[in-house]
Amino acid sequence: MAQSAEPSSSLSFTSSSYLSNGSVSHNICSSYGSDPGPNLEVISLSKLSSSLEHLLVDSDSSYSDADIIIEGTPVGVHRCILASRSKFFSELFKGDKGSSDKGGKLKYQMSDLLPFGKVGHEAFLVVLGYIYTGKPRPSPMEVSTCVDNVCAHDACRPAINFAVELMYASFIFQIPELVSLFQRRLLNFVGKALVEDVIPILIVAFHCQLNQLVIQCIDRVARSDLDHVSIEKELPLELLQKIKLLHHNSQNDAENNASTDDTLDPLRQKRISRIHKALDSDDVELVKLLLTESDITLDEANALHYAVAYCDPKVVSEVLGLGLADVNLRNSRGYTVLHIAAMRKEPSIIVSLLTKGACASELTFDGQSAVSICRRLTRPKDYHAKTEQLKETNKDRICIDVLEREMRRNPMAGDVSISSHTMADDLHMKLLYLENRVAFARLFFPTEAKLAMDIAHAETTSEFAGLTASKGSSGNFREVDLNETPIMQNRRLLSRMEALMKTVEMGRRYFPHCSEVLDKFMEDDLPDLFYLEKGTQEEQRIKRIRFVELKDDVQKAFNKDKAEFTRSGISSSSSSSSLKDTVNYKARRL
Structure with a gap:
C-alpha cells in the first residue's frame, strides 16, 4: 500500500x-x-x-470454486483463500488432484487428504473457520460433550475425541498456531481422563510428532493399571516398546506388583494368549480344545471380557453358550463384562449379556454403572439423532435405552407371557398370532425386531403369516410333510413357538414402547384376522382382501406421514402414541 x-x-x-x-x-x-x-x-x-x-x-453468495466432501456432505471452499493460508492446500491445489463435476467445480474427498486418523464434519468446519477468519471457534456442544448430566465435560470421551480430530486437521493442514493451541488442550486432558481415554491422545501425539505430549501420555499409561492386552491391541509397536521399557523400570514399585503378576509366569501367559488368538479367529471350538489341554479357565483368561471388547457379536454369543464363563466377573481393573460391552456400544452384545444374567446395577471402582459409561461415551448429536420411520434406529440410543430399562425393571416381573384375549388356545392359533406379531414388529421397528430375534435365535419369519397360511404357501407351518410324524410336527411347532415367544419376551423387556404399539394394534385392529378360515367362503374372501388392504394401507400411512414423524422428532423406538393413532385410523378406514 x-x-x-x-x-x-x-x-x-x-x-x-x-x-x-x-x-x-x-x-x-x-x-x-x-x-x-x-x-x-x-x-x-x-x-x-x-x-x-x-x-x-452464506451458501447463497459463497462463490466457492471447490468442494471438500466429508461424511458424505460437500463443504464449499475457495482455493485462493486456503492456498494463501495453508501450505498443505497450496501444494494440493497446485497438483490439481481433485475430480470435477459437470460445472467444472473441483471435488476432494476428505478421506483422501488424511494419511491417518479421522476428521469429522464439525471439526473440519472449526478449522476451516480459523483459516478464513483467523479466529478460533468454540467447539460445538453436540459433538464435544456427552449425554451424562453429571459430567463436567472436561475429560469425557467425546470432548477428547473432538480435540483429537482438531489436532489431526491442524497438523495435516499445516496450521502451527492451532497445533500449539490443541496440544495444550490435550495436555490438560491427560491428567484428568480415564487411562483408556488417554490412548487416542497418545496416538495423535505420536503421528503429529508432539514429543512433550507423547512423553506425558506414555508415562500415564505405563504407570496405570491398564492391562497389557489392551495396550497391545491399541498402540503401534514403537509406542508399545517405550511403555514396556518404562513399565519394566518401575516394576519394583509396590503399587505395580499386582499388575505384573501375570508376566511372572510366561507359560501361563502363553496359554492365555492362545485362547485370545483363537477368539480372534472366531474359532470357539479351538477355545474349547485349549481349555481341555490346560488348567486355564475362561474366567482366568478373561476370555469373555476379551470377546466382548474385540470379537464379533456371534463369537460372544457362542462363548456365552458354552456356559463356562461368569457374566458378572470383574477384571483386574474392576470392570464387569457388561462394563466392557457398554464401552463398545454394540446393542446385540449388551442384550446377550443381560439375558444371561449380567447385572446392570454393578458399579466400577470409581462408581460408574454400565449405563453411565455408555452415556459418557455418547455425543448429544448421536443420542438425539432423528431416525426415519422403517429405518434403523441409532445404536447409541438403543444401548442407553436398553440399559436404563434394565436398571428400572422389576427383577420379580418375569412373567411376560402372551395374554391377548384374541389368541385361541390351540397351537396353530398361537403360532399364527406370534408369526403376525413378529412380522408387524419387523415392519414397524426393524432394528429392534432384528435385535430381539437374534437374541432369541428365531429364524426370519415371513411377513403377515396369517395371509400366507390361508394360501398354503411354501414353508408355512400348516403344511403337512408326509414323512413327518405327528410327534415330530408338534416338536417342530413347539420349538418355533418357543423361539417366537422368546422374541416377544425380549421385545417386552427391552423395547416396551414398541411392544405397547404392537399390543394395541393386534388387539384393536386384527382380532378377526386370526380366523381367516372360519365363516362362509364369502366371509373368508372378505377377510383376506381386508388383510391385503391393511398391509398396503399401513405401508402407505408410514410413507405419507414420514415427514411429519421426522419433524416431531419421533424415533422408531419412541413412537408409540403417534404410530398407534396412525395405524388405528388407517385400519378403521377399511
Missing part, C-alpha cells in the same frame, strides 16, 4: 493513513482536530475477518 505524508482529501485519508509501523499519523489526525481513537488496523482486520466468514457461512 502506498504511503502519503499529507493526504489531500478524506478519500486519501482512508486509503493511505498508515505509517510503516502500522500506526496512524498523529499529524494527520491532528489536522482534522480529532483524537486518533481505536487502532484502525484492528478495526480493518476485524472487518476483513467478518467478510471472509460471510463467504464461509
